[in-house]
Amino acid sequence: MKIIFVLLVTLSLYSNDILTNYRINGINDIAKQMDLELTKKEYWDKYIKDKDTTFGYLESYPNILTCNKENSTLNLYTKDTNSTYEFKKEYSAYTGKIKGDKIKEGDLKTPIGIYQITKKLSRENKLDSFYGPLAFVTSYPNTYDKYRGKNGHGIWIHGLPTEQERDEFTKGCIAINNSNIECLDKRIDIDGTLLIINSNEVHKGVSKETLASILSQLYAWRYSWLFDDIKGYLNFYSNDFIRFDGMNFYGFKKYKTRVFKKVEKKTIIFNNINVLPYPNSENVYQITFKEFYKSDTFEFTGDKTLVIKLDETNSMKILTEK
Known part of the structure; x- marks a missing residue:
């Protein structure tokens, strides 16, 4: 709570709207606004501007x-x-x-x-x-x-x-x-x-533009998950999706639709994020991170892997996850 207060004070120096919104609607609405900001490519463009992306985005x-x-x-x-x-x-x-x-x-x-x-x-x-x-x-x-x-x-x-x-x-x-x-x-x-x-030299100098786009979409996927937008959430999945345990997209869709209908309050935090282009695979990227998930009925802390492909519009489509 102390960290959030310090963050709010800092943000108030730049935006009275945020402070006013906090005064009227409380911290949950402010948190939702900050979660939305993480889905914007502009944030990630600035964040990774000076990062070394020789092999990808690596934490x-x-x-x-x-x-x-x-x-x-x-x-x-x-x-x-x-x-x-x-x-x-x-x-x-x-x-x-x-x-x-x-x-x-x-x-x-x-x-x-x-x-x-x-x-x-x-x-x-x-x-x-x-x-x-x-x-x-x-x-x-x-x-x-x-x-x-x-x-x-x-x-x-x-x-x-x-x-x-x-x-x-x-x-x-x-x-x-x-x-x-x-x-x-x-x-x-x-x-x-x-x-x-x-098979030959490993690709170096990965595009910051592409990495920022993937990171913003990763957090857009999280945003849909966090706020029970099942349509937005499933839109990030390829029709060819197969989960690590063999569940295909249509089985996964039914399962997640049931889960989202619970409309539980959730905490979802990603740490140690790594995004790398997959060798010898066009527009395919491996994303790994440490996930902390907590809802009213389930809690998980552990490693997560997504393999995604960028389609012709550079939209992220998840092929598989574990």
């Missing part, structure tokens, strides 16, 4: 690893004191024996996509010596992979055999030499590191 990841499969390289970028992604190191890498994007178990391809590092394995975890001194486990298959019907597992960044011979390719993993995997381990925190894999 959660001080380290970015990019893998160029064509050049067989793994590059590390780290945010400096100015919050700018600075190139740190290039590692020579082995990738899958077969070119192209991984589709299924055993196809010997390295996937193309955006992945978190979920775990570090080492000799202390009884890691097989074939994988060198340590390995980083990735989140393949991710939400978008599953939406597109991909399968398989066990895509790692790992070292080279310490006791065996090996070929100059992998079954789908990314392998770098042992001194480099140990160097990488010292340079990154796995919770703050994102891996982007592409």
Whole structure:
């Protein structure tokens, strides 16, 4: 409440209308106005104007690893004191024996996509010596992979055999030499590191115009959700939408219509937002954030993933979510 009061005092310096509205209608009406302001592209244009959008809009990841499969390289970028992604190191890498994007178990391809590092394995975890001194486990298959019907597992960044011979390719993993995997381990925190894999160079210099548009639409989606506008809410979903659990758009529409009819007071807060263009996919973006949701009957705090596509009018359409 103290924070809101300070904010209101600050806003009153610029707008007597806001203060008058608070006097007459109370804090809920002011909060609704501020929620509406977050849906405006002008706010986001100004907010991200000086942000580094080399790889997208990123709040959660001080380290970015990019893998160029064509050049067989793994590059590390780290945010400096100015919050700018600075190139740190290039590692020579082995990738899958077969070119192209991984589709299924055993196809010997390295996937193309955006992945978190979920775990570090080492000799202390009884890691097989074939994988060198340590390995980083990735989140393949991710939400978008599953939406597109991909399968398989066990895509790692790992070292080279310490006791065996090996070929100059992998079954789908990314392998770098042992001194480099140990160097990488010292340079990154796995919770703050994102891996982007592409068939060639990972796209850099993402348009601030596009990112501001996506962020404003993300908050317009939230606004519809917050204030029970079922028509506006569903308009953000593609007819080809499939939720992580297999529910299609029409089942989702029926489910959400029932939920919205409760007209409950809700709190919905997004933190740690990340928006990145998806490799080798035209106008497709991955959005992740930490969501806090609370209503009269349900409460949730956790990670949320949306995969969206911009249509011909640059309108956001959600393909899948988890």
